[in-house]
Amino acid sequence: MKVYFELNGEQKYVEIKPGERLLDLLRRLGMKSVKEGCRTGECGSCTVLLDGRPVRSCLTFAAKAKGHRITTLEGLGSPEDLHPLQEAFLETGAIQCGFCTPGMILVAYHLLSHNPDPTPEEVREAISGNLCRCTGYAKIVDAVLLAAERKRKGDWR
Amino acid sequence: MAIRRYHYARDVDEALSLLLAYEGRGALLAGGVDLARGPGTDVEGLIDITAAGLGGISRDAKKGLVIGATVTLEEIRTSREARDYLGGFLTEVMRHVATLPLRCMATLGGAVVSAHPWADIPTALIALGAEVAWRNEEREERAPLEELYRRPFRAIFRRAVLTEVRLPAWGGAFAFEKVSRNAGDIALLNCACGLGVKDGKVAWARVAVGATPYRAARLTGVEELLVGESPSAELLAEAGRKAAAEAKVGDDLRASAEWRRAVIPALVRRALERAAREVKGDA
Incomplete structure (x- = not known):
């Protein structure tokens, strides 16, 4: 079909x-x-x-x-033109092996699309269905909060 | 047998006629979560009912809720209708079910028909006295979900389409409690309790416990214990203890019957305490 x-x-x-x-x-x-x-x-x-x-x-x-x-x-982005979420993940060290990263970034993108100013708790809840065996999650939460801050300042697409 | 055809049904009539034509080798889907995990080896045709007109959440004339079979769990969680019904009880229940991406896929109809014994939704629906409607080749039928689960419902839905779930209006409060290994996991035990209070006494009570590891059931002995009494801390604790004695519990790979019997008193007491705190005394 x-x-x-x-x-x-x-x-x-x-x-x-x-x-x-x-x-x-x-x-x-x-x-x-x-x-x-x-x-x-x-x-x-x-x-x-x-x-x-x-x-x-x-x-x-x-x-x-x-x-x-x-x-x-x-x-969302390409190696030549990273999305602000991808940049935030790189800058905060939220990526280690990288296997979970695409899924993490997409649920974060969905969160920020309807909640531009999430609390750390709201970020944790949003990513709670995505497992990461490397980072311990703290830096992923930091990355999403950093991207949210940049989105509020208008550095976003 | 591999899946050979995927159909997009435009309405319930088309879905039903396709289902009947497959004579047991067809399966209805909306979210498709359970089927994608492992369709039965006898499934040849998938019939997608997402566009069959079974969406939508509305209030009925008596201020109950009517939820279409293909409404996703996340649509319920984020809907104004669910937030306005019983102080957001359903919103709270949905938050406990799986994780966001699965809630964006799974539907209320799927949860009712799959009827996993560990599932949270049947427990909440049975406590609420939900009624479900379905269409078969002869007519539209309705039944309380609790009664439907005592019938051979899997055989019924091999030749019928679940269309909607109706939740009655209640003049009281409900609360949901769940124990699981982590926030997104399935329940080791779950419980939904409702209370109505009039003149300081319990006017009605609804208590359902699920994942025991059997499918949710109401504990009518506990309900009877509560009615007519003042909802004191002692009474609610006694109700919890009685729930452990009344519930049918068993062992599975996740928890033992002994563990479940030990945990039920606290779980039921907590749900009753929360319902008692929220109840407005206008039952």
Whole structure:
């Protein structure tokens, strides 16, 4: 079957299998920021935004993308033009192995899109579904708060 | 058998006719969380009902809530209707369920039909006296959820589409408590309690305990103990102890029956204490 959807602002019309997961489709389309961790919806490393809301791509059928807007980390920034959240993660040391980082940044992006001035507790709650085995989370919280501060000052897109 | 077809149903009639045509080899989905984790080996066709007109949350004439089967748990958590119903009880329950990305996918109808014994939502819905509606090939049917779970409901939903959940208005307060290993984890025990108070005495009580590890059940003996009495600290503690005696508990890989029996008194007492603090005495 073929489905239309928007991926990071680009229209796509692609062949999918009826039982295929969104995670596998996105990686097949070159979105390698979408990581396969647990494949049971627990770890959060496959998180993407569907119409702006975070979902687990490992537990989402690819067919559900039809007519919707999918955003992966590739849609926020690039190595040449980092998103302010990516810059904040780098500056605060919130990245170690990096496997959880795309999912963390996408849930943080969703949080800041409707709460520009979160408390540390609200940041912790927002990232609570995303596991990181390296950082201990403190620097990730710092990074999101730093990005929020910059967003409030207008350094954001 | 691999999944061969994915259908987008435009309304309930189409969803139902597709489901019946598959003769047990089709599955309805909205969020699709459970099916994506592991569809049954006999599932050949997936029928997506997200656009079948089963969304929306509204108040009914009696100030109860009507929630469409495909409304996501996060839509409920962030809705004004849920915040205005029973002082935000449902908002609080949803906050305890899984994590944000899963709540953005999972639906109320999915939670009702999947009916995982450890799930929080059936416990809350049973305490609230929820009624569910579904369509089969002959008619629309309704039943209290508590009664539906005593029937072969999995067989019913192989040939029917759950359409909505109705929650009655209550002139009292409810509280939800849960014990789990961490905030996003499934429950080791959960409990939902409601109280109405009139002239200083308990006018009605609703007590449901789930993840025992069996599916949620009301504890009518505890409810009877409470009614007609003043909601004192001693009474609520006694209700907690009686709950441990009345609840059917068992062992599973997460906790023993002995542990559950030891924890239920505190869990039920806490939920009753919170409901008693919030109740306005206008039952």
